[in-house]
Amino acid sequence: MLLRRRLVSTLPRSFLDLEKSDAMVAPLARSVRLVGSVLGETMTEHEGPRLRDMVDSLRNKARNWREGARFEEIVADVGALSSRELRDVARAFAHFLALANAAEQEHRVLRLEQLKGDAPLPPKLDSCAGTIAKVLEGNKKEDVLKQLSEQHVEIVLTAHPTEVHRRTLLTKHRRVTELVGSLEGRAEGYEKDELVRELKGVVGALWGSDDVRRAKPTPQKEARGGLAIVETSLWDAVPNFLRRLDAVLMKEVGAPLPLSARPLRFASWMGGDRDGNPNVTARVTEEVVRAQRRKGAELYLKSLEGLRLDLSVREATDDVWEYVGGGGGASEGEKREPYKALVDELASRLEATIEWADGGEEQEIPPLFDTAEFMETLVMAYESLVAKGYQELADGRLKDAIRRVGCFGLQLAKLDVRQESTRHTNAVDALVPGYKSWSDDEKIAYLSRELNEIKRPLLHAREFDAVAKSLEGVDGDVLATCRYVASAPPNSFCAYVISQSTSAADVLAVEFLLKQAGTATPPRIVPLFETLNDLTNAPDSLRALFSAPGYLDRVGRTQEIMVGYSDSAKDAGRLAAMWAQYSAQEAMLSVAQEFGVELTFFHGKGGTVGRGGNPQTYAAVLAHPPNTIQGRFRVTEQGEMIAFNFGEPRLAVRTLDVYTAGVLRDAFRDRAPVKPEWRETMARLSEVSCETYRGVVRNHPSFVPYFRAATPELELGALNVGSRPAKRNPTGGVESLRAIPWIFAWSQTRLNLPAWLGVDALQTADPAILADMYANWSWFRTNVDLIETLIARTEPVVAKAYDDRLVEDEESKGLGDELRAKLEATTKALVDVTGRDAPASDNKLLQRALKLRNPYVDVLNVIQIEALARRRTRDLGAKDDSDLNDALLVAINGIAAGLRNSG
Numbered sequence: 001m002l003l004r005r006r007l008v009s010t011l012p013r014s015f016l017d018l019e020k021s022d023a024m025v026a027p028l029a030r031s032v033r034l035v036g037s038v039l040g041e042t043m044t045e046h047e048g049p050r051l052r053d054m055v056d057s058l059r060n061k062a063r064n065w066r067e068g069a070r071f072e073e074i075v076a077d078v079g080a081l082s083s084r085e086l087r088d089v090a091r092a093f094a095h096f097l098a099l100a101n102a103a104e105q106e107h108r109v110l111r112l113e114q115l116k117g118d119a120p121l122p123p124k125l126d127s128c129a130g131t132i133a134k135v136l137e138g139n140k141k142e143d144v145l146k147q148l149s150e151q152h153v154e155i156v157l158t159a160h161p162t163e164v165h166r167r168t169l170l171t172k173h174r175r176v177t178e179l180v181g182s183l184e185g186r187a188e189g190y191e192k193d194e195l196v197r198e199l200k201g202v203v204g205a206l207w208g209s210d211d212v213r214r215a216k217p218t219p220q221k222e223a224r225g226g227l228a229i230v231e232t233s234l235w236d237a238v239p240n241f242l243r244r245l246d247a248v249l250m251k252e253v254g255a256p257l258p259l260s261a262r263p264l265r266f267a268s269w270m271g272g273d274r275d276g277n278p279n280v281t282a283r284v285t286e287e288v289v290r291a292q293r294r295k296g297a298e299l300y301l302k303s304l305e306g307l308r309l310d311l312s313v314r315e316a317t318d319d320v321w322e323y324v325g326g327g328g329g330a331s332e333g334e335k336r337e338p339y340k341a342l343v344d345e346l347a348s349r350l351e352a353t354i355e356w357a358d359g360g361e362e363q364e365i366p367p368l369f370d371t372a373e374f375m376e377t378l379v380m381a382y383e384s385l386v387a388k389g390y391q392e393l394a395d396g397r398l399k400d401a402i403r404r405v406g407c408f409g410l411q412l413a414k415l416d417v418r419q420e421s422t423r424h425t426n427a428v429d430a431l432v433p434g435y436k437s438w439s440d441d442e443k444i445a446y447l448s449r450e451l452n453e454i455k456r457p458l459l460h461a462r463e464f465d466a467v468a469k470s471l472e473g474v475d476g477d478v479l480a481t482c483r484y485v486a487s488a489p490p491n492s493f494c495a496y497v498i499s500q501s502t503s504a505a506d507v508l509a510v511e512f513l514l515k516q517a518g519t520a521t522p523p524r525i526v527p528l529f530e531t532l533n534d535l536t537n538a539p540d541s542l543r544a545l546f547s548a549p550g551y552l553d554r555v556g557r558t559q560e561i562m563v564g565y566s567d568s569a570k571d572a573g574r575l576a577a578m579w580a581q582y583s584a585q586e587a588m589l590s591v592a593q594e595f596g597v598e599l600t601f602f603h604g605k606g607g608t609v610g611r612g613g614n615p616q617t618y619a620a621v622l623a624h625p626p627n628t629i630q631g632r633f634r635v636t637e638q639g640e641m642i643a644f645n646f647g648e649p650r651l652a653v654r655t656l657d658v659y660t661a662g663v664l665r666d667a668f669r670d671r672a673p674v675k676p677e678w679r680e681t682m683a684r685l686s687e688v689s690c691e692t693y694r695g696v697v698r699n700h701p702s703f704v705p706y707f708r709a710a711t712p713e714l715e716l717g718a719l720n721v722g723s724r725p726a727k728r729n730p731t732g733g734v735e736s737l738r739a740i741p742w743i744f745a746w747s748q749t750r751l752n753l754p755a756w757l758g759v760d761a762l763q764t765a766d767p768a769i770l771a772d773m774y775a776n777w778s779w780f781r782t783n784v785d786l787i788e789t790l791i792a793r794t795e796p797v798v799a800k801a802y803d804d805r806l807v808e809d810e811e812s813k814g815l816g817d818e819l820r821a822k823l824e825a826t827t828k829a830l831v832d833v834t835g836r837d838a839p840a841s842d843n844k845l846l847q848r849a850l851k852l853r854n855p856y857v858d859v860l861n862v863i864q865i866e867a868l869a870r871r872r873t874r875d876l877g878a879k880d881d882s883d884l885n886d887a888l889l890v891a892i893n894g895i896a897a898g899l900r901n902s903g
Contacts, residue, residue, distance in 0.1 A: 091211060094860065152632060159225070274417070293353055321338055339381055382402060419498065559592065617659060784834065
């Protein structure tokens with residue numbers, strides 16, 4: 001206790017300021033004060049008191065300027081720092097924000113635990129406990145249980161480059177989270193002092209580590225990061241959540257989920273997404289599949305070790321005895337303990353899988369590749385135990401294992417392949433010369449005939465491989481990837497996603513290529529509609545696809561469609577994009593119903609509002625158009641949001657709970673029809689908004705120079721945040737820039753332009769109609785609230801500071817003034833709709849977070865501006881000032897950590 005008290009009382013005040021009066025945040029305040037004090041002592045020990053004094057001074061000035069002081073004082077003080085001092089001050093502020101995030105992560109858990117109490121799940125409406133109680137008010141128990149038994153949520157982990165911290169640092173941040181939890185627990189006296197000492201050691205290691213990722217991660221490394229989340233969090237979270245859901249169901253409906261239910265599934269793009277990323281090749285995809293299979297085998301082997309200890313029962317049904325050879329040449333041990341023999345057989349198959357994954361191609365014992373075989377064997381053991389009167393034993397670790405197999409399969413997270421449509425056109429053209437020049441109708445007719453009538457592939461396997469090798473780069477890799485999909489172990493792939501889809505021929509081309517490669521059971525082929533034009537034309541494309549001869553028979557009258565949120569917003573602006581997404585889903589659903597097709601929408605959302613993300617997951621699920629979910633919800637979880645939502649097992653349970661509850665609530669929700677005047681208003685707003693947005697982003701002659709001068713867009717490539725290049729076309733302009741760096745650059749300057757540009761179109765609509773829409777249309781209200789939340793995070797004074805220092809051209813400076821004026825107009829338009837005094841003024845949690853974080857982020861912004869200005873006065877490739885370069889990169893990291901929202 002003495003050590004903790006001494007740290008808090010003697011260290012820099014800059015890291016200690018936090019409200020103490022609010023009882024709800026008192027534990028968080030204590031933890032943030034503690035990690036701040038430890039950081040303050042650490043940096044003073046290593047760097048001396050001068051750094052502490054600089055940090056104190058800048059922090060106080062950053063706080064004071066919001067109370068009437070001059071922002072220019074911060075700018076002047078930062079401008080007087082040397083490159084080394086810029087770097088060290090940036091490190092101090094960035095580390096504090098990362099540590100505050102770690103503390104906040106633990107307190108999210110503590111708040112959930114307090115709310116939950118002794119109940120299995122929190123009694124909240126956005127939890128299964130609250131939702132089940134709600135839907136039972138007007139529905140039968142058996143209907144609710146049936147819905148939960150049949151619905152499924154599939155979460156697709158993607159390696160989009162928005163996690164800015166190195167994995168080395170993330171591991172230490174997780175340990176800080178654990179220590180904070182222990183310190184807020186029951187530790188006292190010596191134990192508490194030991195925890196503080198360990199905390200100081202971890203923070204010291206953080207300060208002594210390199211903050212900057214010096215090389216881009218490989219796709220394989222990104223995939224290992226995804227596997228780490230499964231191993232350290234989701235592996236336990238999934239059975240834990242399902243047990244808790246069973247407890248709620250037993251209380252509310254009198255029965256648990258049936259053993260066959262698969263309400264949760266996981267997939268991954270890490271190692272499969274090659275759209276615009278030449279680093280993801282067929283060889284890389286194979287390496288990732290092997291790594292996934294190896295890790296899956298390791299985890300299941302550990303589970304089987306526990307099962308072997310449990311299942312010493314000697315009684316078994318005939319099918320178990322037959323499986324272990326009990327009727328003939330079984331050993332004495334197998335005759336005495338048949339379940340152990342069954343487990344040993346599975347374990348030997350999993351060990352063979354590990355040998356295969358390590359490169360061994362021939363094993364005496366065949367590897368275990370077939371998820372269905374694994375599942376059937378475990379279910380057989382379960383049913384045998386139940387039949388012999390051992391229900392409770394069967395419902396223990398064996399049931400957990402069965403549910404893990406149902407959720408993760410043998411690969412933990414099956415891969416999606418993603419590639420851009422024109423690459424497939426080129427690949428087909430290599431097999432069928434002249435194909436590229438054909439019309440869409442000609443392509444559809446030819447491909448349909450080949451897929452329906454021609455049994456043999458055009459080329460033998462060797463000839464196919466020769467064509468693949470003859471093609472250069474990505475086009476050849478398309479064929480090589482199709483060959484690997486054909487030869488990979490079963491159940492390795494979920495879907496083949498086609499980006500920039502524009503026609504039915506795009507889907508048939510992939511089906512054709514997979515057939516030519518020898519794929520016996522192809523993955524689902526999923527067109528991705530992502531631009532405004534593609535979304536508008538998507539219903540016609542779908543109609544043409546469903547009308548293609550034989551197509552619906554081949555796919556069993558099921559179809560998955562991916563809706564791109566981030567690229568459509570970048571293309572047309574947030575307001576126009578959100579209406580295009582909504583109306584396109586409605587129209588595509590209508591086409592599917594006309595053809596009798598079961599349609600599943602795959603939602604490609606980012607973590608940020610500007611990329612379609614919604615931190616309020618439950619509200620986001622319920623905001624989708626009516627009847628477009630129907631118990632099937634597939635969605636991406638990207639970048640830093642994976643760690644935020646799934647990085648800790650208890651938080652992962654909460655996230656799974658919210659997703660499941662949202663899909664359940666949607667199934668039983670009666671929604672008022674969308675009024676014609678609402679649709680007319682949104683159509684007009686969409687048109688006006690898109691015109692405003694494109695008038696700036698596409699047509700303003702100064703926009704591109706302004707964007708590149710006023711943001712760190714050009715410098716983001718040095719951050720090494722992902723394996724994928726920032727641009728689809730390295731020589732292109734803003735139009736070729738990916739949505740992620742587009743959002744990242746604007747969030748760094750605190751202008752957040754992609755989230756609100758064009759939303760001032762609200763001023764052109766009838767206020768009475770807007771008020772009606774906001775009060776009675778959940779989709780509109782949810783989106784308006786989200787945009788308002790992000791506007792609350794903007795800081796025009798900081799954005800102007802970028803212009804003042806970095807933008808030299810007068811026309812570009814004028815554009816900056818115009819944009820900030822548009823921000824002001826948009827803010828007024830939003831509060832006129834919501835009736836609030838200021839954006840998100842009633843969101844106390846957000847306001848408190850901004851009050852704590854803003855002063856630290858403000859200083860990092862000024863450091864970034866100074867580093868950009870100095871760096872741009874010399875050759876961008878100069879290596880003579882590594883401290884300056886590091887100051888810039890650390891500031892970028894710190895701002896992203898402070899905002900908890902990058903791209």
